[in-house]
Amino acid sequence: MTEYGPRPVDRILPTEEAHDLLTLVRDLAEREIAPSAAEEEEAGRFPRAVFTLLSESGLLSLPYAEEFGGGEQPYEVYLQVLEELAAVRLTVGLGVSVHTLACHALAGFGTKEQRAAHLPAMLGGGLLGAYCLSEPSSGSDAASLTTRAVRDGDDWILSGTKAWITHGGVADFYTVLARTGDNGARGITAFLVPGDAEGLSAAAPERKMGMKGSPTAQLHFDGVRVGDDRRLGEEGQGFTIALAALDSGRLGIAACAIGVAQAALDAALGYTLERRQFGRPIADFQGLRFLLADMATQIEAGRALYLAAARLRDAGRPFSKEAAMAKLFCTDTAMRVTTDAVQLLGGYGYTQDFPAERYMREAKVLQIVEGTNQIQRMVIARHLAGPESR
Incomplete structure (x- = not known):
């Protein structure tokens, strides 16, 4: 298989x-x-x-x-x-x-x-980038970040630590959100930092349950100097820039989640067609057929949801609520489908000889990255209740 x-x-x-x-x-x-x-x-x-x-x-x-x-x-x-x-x-x-x-x-x-x-x-040009928003003490509460950028003539000096950075230590450039003022979200500015900047270093990659080939690491900014020509947008506009990027990024996570779920379904279907018990393929048993039908339906629904949000984006219309919905539904779907795939493979599903266990381990992180699914529910509810809701 x-x-x-x-x-x-x-x-x-x-x-x-x-x-x-x-x-x-x-x-x-x-x-x-x-x-x-x-x-x-x-x-x-x-x-x-x-x-x-x-x-x-x-x-x-x-x-x-x-x-x-x-x-x-x-x-x-x-x-x-x-x-x-x-x-x-x-x-x-x-x-x-x-x-x-x-x-x-x-x-x-x-x-x-x-x-x-x-x-x-x-x-x-062969370069690879990374996105630096989260910190050891500021994840879901991204506006409380403490990495600071201080102006020094025509330059900025960046100091602090970023955490959970995908491609940390291997990226050629980093988009970094840093504090340039003390007025909360309005005091954050975006910078483009070269991967080989002096004073920039990466900690050892995190030891994760899945996606072991993708390095996730803390980044330390020890007086990293960048010119003002690497400031992106206006001073204090960084949080707005970050939120705009995350809306699009959440759609990327949704699409990845459906990819993992589809791979798990394909693996489970292939196995149940090949595996025979009681003289026939186990795919013939109604209990397993219903499970496969539910998996396929959830995948198609998730795909339709992320594509609908993408079409709003392509049309230049607001899509923040729909992006949060897609990220929430698709990643929850990936977790359910990969768990069911392991179940369908039985004991083999729990072994590394088959891919289902890897898909299940990988699906979990998608419910966490780029805004946990609890944060997505908050975003959706805020859109439903109006801007004055808390």
Whole structure:
């Protein structure tokens, strides 16, 4: 039984170009990522060569403007690419989402000169980015961050610690949110920091239950000096920039979650068709068929939800509530589906000889990153109750 089988692209896509792109991604994933995914994850090896290949193939730049080397694809298409990559190896799919998130501040709020100077290399030059918002004592309460940036002439001096940074220690650039004033969320500013900046160091990667190939580490800023030309947006605009990026990033997490869930369903279905008990495939038993039907239905519902939110974004309409809904539903779905996949495989599901246990371990983190699902419920409720609600 394989973890990822070649399947024709049978979805309704907005253009023939998008169909060809998804076919290309599926073929690339099957050839270049799938064969070694389980082994690489177990060994905790970071797939830098894969990200280089994706950059060369134009897959790290899909939702950004052609003017700066982007693919200028709608989010509706980009998210389905993420889903395909995550179905093969979440470390890769989530890594592309994080890189896209790290480019968001510059693409959306940088000056024309800043975009021209940095975006081409970030989007298609083999560079890999990371996003630095969380800290050891400020996770869900992101506005309470304490990493500080102090002006020194034409420069800024950054000091503090960021935590839970995907690609921490291996990224070529970091989008960093730092405090430049004491007026709460209005005192936060965004900066673009080179990965090799003097005074910047990474702690040992966290020891995680899943996604072992994706380094997650604390970053220490010990008097890191960056020029004012690396400040993104206006001084004090950083929290607004961060929230705008997170709305899009949550859709990336939702798509990755559906990718993992789809991979788990494919593995479970393949196993139940092959495994025979009482003289017939166990897929013939009604109890298991109902479980598979529920898994498939939840996946399709999640996919429809994240695509609906993406179409709002592509149309230039507000989509914050819908992004939170998609992140909440899709990641909860991934947890349910992967748990059911382990159950369907029985004892084999609990072994590392089959991929179901890895999918289950990976699904858990998706309920936590880029805003826990409890935070998503708060965001949704605030939109429902109105801006004056608490």
